[in-house]
Amino acid sequence: MRMINQFFSKIREINQRYSKPTVEMSRAVKISLAVLRVYLFLLVLLMIYKFITVIKVV
Amino acid sequence: MDFFSLLYFRFKKVWKAVRLYLVIAGPGLVVMIADNDAGGITTYAATGAKYGYHLIWFLLLLIPVAYYVQEMTVRLGAVTKRGHAEAIFESFGAFWGWFSLLDLMIVDWLTLVTEFVGMTAALSIFGVPAWLTVILVVLLMSVIVLNGRYWTWEKIALGFCLLNLIYIPAAFMVNPSLSDIAGQGLIPNLPGGLNNELFFLLMANIGTTIAPWMLFFQQSSVVDKGLQEKDIKMGKLDTFIGSIITVSIAIFIVIVTGTLLHGAPIDDAATAARMLMKTNHYIGAFMAIGLFDAGLLGAICISLASSWAFGEIFGWAHSLNTKVKEAPWFYISFFFTLATAGVVPLIPGAPLVLITLFVQVVAVTLLPAALVFLILLLNDKKTMGEYANSRLQNIVSTTIVVAIIILSTMYGVSALFPNLFQ
Numbered sequence: 001m002r003m004i005n006q007f008f009s010k011i012r013e014i015n016q017r018y019s020k021p022t023v024e025m026s027r028a029v030k031i032s033l034a035v036l037r038v039y040l041f042l043l044v045l046l047m048i049y050k051f052i053t054v055i056k057v058v
Numbered sequence: 059m060d061f062f063s064l065l066y067f068r069f070k071k072v073w074k075a076v077r078l079y080l081v082i083a084g085p086g087l088v089v090m091i092a093d094n095d096a097g098g099i100t101t102y103a104a105t106g107a108k109y110g111y112h113l114i115w116f117l118l119l120l121i122p123v124a125y126y127v128q129e130m131t132v133r134l135g136a137v138t139k140r141g142h143a144e145a146i147f148e149s150f151g152a153f154w155g156w157f158s159l160l161d162l163m164i165v166d167w168l169t170l171v172t173e174f175v176g177m178t179a180a181l182s183i184f185g186v187p188a189w190l191t192v193i194l195v196v197l198l199m200s201v202i203v204l205n206g207r208y209w210t211w212e213k214i215a216l217g218f219c220l221l222n223l224i225y226i227p228a229a230f231m232v233n234p235s236l237s238d239i240a241g242q243g244l245i246p247n248l249p250g251g252l253n254n255e256l257f258f259l260l261m262a263n264i265g266t267t268i269a270p271w272m273l274f275f276q277q278s279s280v281v282d283k284g285l286q287e288k289d290i291k292m293g294k295l296d297t298f299i300g301s302i303i304t305v306s307i308a309i310f311i312v313i314v315t316g317t318l319l320h321g322a323p324i325d326d327a328a329t330a331a332r333m334l335m336k337t338n339h340y341i342g343a344f345m346a347i348g349l350f351d352a353g354l355l356g357a358i359c360i361s362l363a364s365s366w367a368f369g370e371i372f373g374w375a376h377s378l379n380t381k382v383k384e385a386p387w388f389y390i391s392f393f394f395t396l397a398t399a400g401v402v403p404l405i406p407g408a409p410l411v412l413i414t415l416f417v418q419v420v421a422v423t424l425l426p427a428a429l430v431f432l433i434l435l436l437n438d439k440k441t442m443g444e445y446a447n448s449r450l451q452n453i454v455s456t457t458i459v460v461a462i463i464i465l466s467t468m469y470g471v472s473a474l475f476p477n478l479f480q
Contacts, residue, residue, distance in 0.1 A: 043470075
């Protein structure tokens, strides 16, 4: 139990340490990150779709 | 100054540069040669068997692709003294950091399983049971990693890189026709037109040339080795030489299977080795040894890439220059990844085909993000200073990265939906 608590407090510490991105949020950076989010979202949707179709077949 | 004095002066200058290179060489060579891992050897063997020498020109195109992507990690590591995972956390925040780290962990573990599959298949050709191969590999890697010095680890890894050159004598032993190689292989052509099968193989070749773990590994390796800004030039040369060697090895494999197994159905490199043994025992044995070595090199680098990344983020000591007592979590995570991946091929009925498929799909979620972050980080002039990407470097690297993202996405999607591009 103590180890699990320590682990989660470490995660919180990491989240705190890296809460503010240091890279300058220029327009190019913002656009790149937004496109990346959309790309990953679509990819995850595709994987979920595949997973559901496989489950249906099984 | 007379002729001999001038010659001596030139020789001393060149020798000094060579010695400097030998000191700095390592991360680029190791990452590039390890790039020809078990999955890579299978891809090249299948390419040669299916299309003969016809796709050699395409492999040559991958030299600049591999170089331009990987040299950015050299600059980033040498300037920031941070690994790729830490750089992403710090520059883009915890969300993208966790995404990259967890994705890396999954991709690395799955890839590691495929390395063990390759190694066990390779040694089974010599009658070594799979369980014994796994134990031998884990013991061997313990000896390599636990010596407590990055320098020693790197030199041993370079020794295994040398063994990867075994495909060169194999290629000479098959007596290929040089005119056929030049005529068919060096002139860009698409045998049979751009059909689904050819497209999948081209994408597989790209996919095996740039893998997500390579970015994380080389940057962390540069940091662990302690390369400074003044070493960037030699670090880049190291990467360039590595990219030439890795593609050359790929071409020699294509020549071997393209000469002896042209038209044969090859699903994996171990099958190719078995078939080659029927023609020439030594060439088959070379193929199997090369496959084992490729898997071992891949396993060494991939498991380290994960451990370095976790060490950077969790603040553990994470250097090969540390003893087990000084960096227990670094070594525990290394062996945990290694041992759990090693066990999978030993499980009867383990879904190895599904795992191979998963590697391709999950890699597609990590590779574009890691590449985009790489370019953005290299454009952060505040951090990179004079080592930030120039306009020309941005044009070249962005073009390459966009092409890789499109093709690797199509590769991943076609792995999910095999009939999509038919």
